[in-house]
Amino acid sequence: MSARGELRVQDLSVRFAGQEHFLFSVASLEIAAGSSLGISGISGAGKTTLFHCLAGIAKPNTGAICWDGTDICSLRDDALGRWRHQNLGLVFQDFHLIDGLSALDNVLLPACFDSWRPAPAVRERACELLDAVGVATGERMAAMLSRGERQRVALARALLLQPGIVMTDEPTASLDPEHRRQIGDLLIELVRSQGATLIVISHEHELLARLDRRMSLRDGQLQLGTDQV
Amino acid sequence: MRCFNPLPVIRADLRRNLLLVWVTVMLVALSVASGIAVISQERALRQGSARAADDFDVLVGAPGSGTQLVLSTVYLQAQAIPLLDGNVLLQASAAKGVSYAAPIAFGDNWQGHPIIGTIADFASRGGTLAPAQGRVFQKRGEAVVGAAVPLAVGAVFSPSHGTQRAPDGEAGHADAAHAGLTYTVVGRLPARNTIWDKAILVPVEDIWFVHGLSGSRAGEATRHIGPPWPGSALPGVPAIAIKPDSVSSAYQLRGQFRSTRSLALFPAEVLNDLYLTLGNIRDVMSVLVITTQLLVVAAVLMALLVGFLARRRQFAVLRAIGASRFYVFSVVWIEVLLLIVGGAVVGCLLGWFGSNVLSYWVQSQVGFAMPVRLGASEAMLVAALLVLGAIVATLPAWLVFRRPIAEGLVSG
Numbered sequence: 001m002s003a004r005g006e007l008r009v010q011d012l013s014v015r016f017a018g019q020e021h022f023l024f025s026v027a028s029l030e031i032a033a034g035s036s037l038g039i040s041g042i043s044g045a046g047k048t049t050l051f052h053c054l055a056g057i058a059k060p061n062t063g064a065i066c067w068d069g070t071d072i073c074s075l076r077d078d079a080l081g082r083w084r085h086q087n088l089g090l091v092f093q094d095f096h097l098i099d100g101l102s103a104l105d106n107v108l109l110p111a112c113f114d115s116w117r118p119a120p121a122v123r124e125r126a127c128e129l130l131d132a133v134g135v136a137t138g139e140r141m142a143a144m145l146s147r148g149e150r151q152r153v154a155l156a157r158a159l160l161l162q163p164g165i166v167m168t169d170e171p172t173a174s175l176d177p178e179h180r181r182q183i184g185d186l187l188i189e190l191v192r193s194q195g196a197t198l199i200v201i202s203h204e205h206e207l208l209a210r211l212d213r214r215m216s217l218r219d220g221q222l223q224l225g226t227d228q229v
Numbered sequence: 230m231r232c233f234n235p236l237p238v239i240r241a242d243l244r245r246n247l248l249l250v251w252v253t254v255m256l257v258a259l260s261v262a263s264g265i266a267v268i269s270q271e272r273a274l275r276q277g278s279a280r281a282a283d284d285f286d287v288l289v290g291a292p293g294s295g296t297q298l299v300l301s302t303v304y305l306q307a308q309a310i311p312l313l314d315g316n317v318l319l320q321a322s323a324a325k326g327v328s329y330a331a332p333i334a335f336g337d338n339w340q341g342h343p344i345i346g347t348i349a350d351f352a353s354r355g356g357t358l359a360p361a362q363g364r365v366f367q368k369r370g371e372a373v374v375g376a377a378v379p380l381a382v383g384a385v386f387s388p389s390h391g392t393q394r395a396p397d398g399e400a401g402h403a404d405a406a407h408a409g410l411t412y413t414v415v416g417r418l419p420a421r422n423t424i425w426d427k428a429i430l431v432p433v434e435d436i437w438f439v440h441g442l443s444g445s446r447a448g449e450a451t452r453h454i455g456p457p458w459p460g461s462a463l464p465g466v467p468a469i470a471i472k473p474d475s476v477s478s479a480y481q482l483r484g485q486f487r488s489t490r491s492l493a494l495f496p497a498e499v500l501n502d503l504y505l506t507l508g509n510i511r512d513v514m515s516v517l518v519i520t521t522q523l524l525v526v527a528a529v530l531m532a533l534l535v536g537f538l539a540r541r542r543q544f545a546v547l548r549a550i551g552a553s554r555f556y557v558f559s560v561v562w563i564e565v566l567l568l569i570v571g572g573a574v575v576g577c578l579l580g581w582f583g584s585n586v587l588s589y590w591v592q593s594q595v596g597f598a599m600p601v602r603l604g605a606s607e608a609m610l611v612a613a614l615l616v617l618g619a620i621v622a623t624l625p626a627w628l629v630f631r632r633p634i635a636e637g638l639v640s641g
Contacts, residue, residue, distance in 0.1 A: 048639070049635075052634075052635045052638070055549065057549050057634045057635050057638065058633070058634075058635040077554065078553060078554065081548065081551060081552065081553045081554065082551075082553070084549070084550070084551045085550075085551025085552075086551075088551070089550075090549055090550050092546070092638075096542070096543070096546040098237075098238060098241045098543065099241070099245055100240065100241025100242060100243075100244040100245040101237055101238075101240075101241045105237055105241075108237075109237065109238070109547075109550070110550055110551050112233060112234040112235070112237055112238075113233050113551050113552045113553065113556055114232065114233060115232060115233070115234065116232055116233070116234045117234065157550070158550075161551075
């Protein structure tokens with residue numbers, strides 16, 4: 001499998017509308033394909049905004065964000081949606097599953113964005129992923145799952161289409177300590193096993209410590225190392 | 230554009246918001262049902278009343294209200310109308326262009342069923358209406374009953390005076406019953422789905438006799454019924470139904486009997502006036518129905534808008550994980566449209582059922598059948614609602630379509 005997910009960020013800056021100062025700026029950042037990066041920072045530092053920018057969900061005021069040579073800041077909205085669908089897997093703090101769907105249908109959801117019916121191979125992969133994350137019965141409704149199970153399903157959903165990039169925003173923050181460790185293990189193992197680039201926004205030092213690189217957003221700058229939160 | 234499947238998300242949303250779904254569907258359904266009921270009832274009333282008047286080409290009565298004459302004869306509504314000079318009946322019977330001129334004499338009943346004195350030609354509609362059982366009366370004391378009269382052929386009954394059934398306690402009261410007079414049922418007419426199905430037709434001579442109107446004719450009338458009537462004078466009758474032999478004759482006869490002594494009219498003329506009024510009422514009702522539908526659509530839209538805004542994070546997540554703007558637009562648009570289509574389907578069924586119930590009740594009141602058929606107007610109403618719904622559904626869909634993902638993700 002050829003490695004995907006090489007990131008180059010240049011002269012990135014974000015400023016909220018009506019504010020004089022930048023929330024943060026990133027002069028330069030490079031991540032090799034298939035590696036992992038953890039980003040920490042105090043509340044309000046702009047971690048989630050940076051996450052949104054890197055995922056193509058929000059646009060920075062200046063700068064370029066190039067994933068595998070494609071500057072996603074220059075893409076139009078529909079092309080950006082297509083890029084996210086083909087390249088990116090996202091895991092949120094609050095899982096964001098659709099309660100009225102089963103665990104399996106939640107995992108299969110990204111496949112519905114570009115086909116009427118998921119191909120048998122995609123279905124098979126969804127079942128394998130559910131097995132891998134330890135949710136045995138995919139037919140259970142999402143609303144019936146525990147928080148730990150919901151995050152496992154969300155992780156399986158993010159990995160369904162074998163994205164080159166997996167980004168997570170506080171993936172373990174709303175879980176109890178035991179589930180934190182399990183989800184952290186699964187996240188790192190599964191992403192590494194498919195050779196994808198992993199970016200984790202988190203306060204969890206234990207999780208961040210297991211990643212290739214750690215940076216923190218401090219005083220409006222992305223710096224090497226982690227904060228003591 | 231990419232092929233996609235929004236149905237899983239739509240299904241999940243509808244399943245999760247069952248209360249909102251039911252309330253929306255029922256609101257739309259009630260709105261559609263009321264519209265369909267108004268339109269179909271107006272049409273049924275128009276068709277039913279027009280069909281009931283088919284047997285009365287030209288009506289002649291004493292000068293007065295044409296509407297009253299039509300209501301009393303065509304629809305057998307019990308009203309006291311002045312008697313027409315008997316000589317007019319003689320003239321009408323002998324007039325050129327007349328197939329038959331039938332006296333319509335009422336005033337008696339049997340257990341609430343009006344007894345109408347007339348001639349055999351009217352009972353058989355000039356030979357075009359064969360009895361379902363037996364035959365038409367041929368002599369005094371015989372009767373032919375409508376399809377809805379619970380008297381078997383061969384049954385004998387006594388008439389009561391008046392057009393209404395006497396209260397139970399007075400059923401055998403001497404004043405109410407015509408002592409000594411009986412009729413024998415000799416035939417039953419097929420169902421015509423008019424009030425005349427409840428009527429009992431007897432020779433008019435019996436009505437004259439029992440009401441003491443025969444005068445010097447009493448003796449000879451025991452042997453002879455119907456035209457040509459011997460002698461130069463006849464008792465008065467409330468109305469005459471003339472069957473002309475052609476359309477031009479109908480107009481000639483109407484002109485001929487419009488005088489200071491008599492009133493002649495086509496029942497259709499009176500019905501047209503009634504339909505105009507009915508049409509005006511329908512127009513007012515239509516405005517009310519359309520207003521109601523607009524209000525319902527607005528209420529539904531508001532409810533759905535609130536629902537969709539509450540789920541803006543879900544739509545933002547869908548887009549964040551790769552759904553296109555058109556995907557979330559489709560989810561919202563199809564959801565709204567499904568609710569409106571569902572409401573329209575349930576509303577059509579409710580409207581049809583309600584209209585039939587209403588027709589059944591009105592039929593029991595006015596006597597003529599009011600067949601309910603859904604027509605182009607109802608289809609237009611539903612189509613207009615669907616088109617309006619499809620347009621209105623674009624509003625919440627567009628709001629979701631336009632909303633930035635990041636804003637949706639951080640919203641509560």
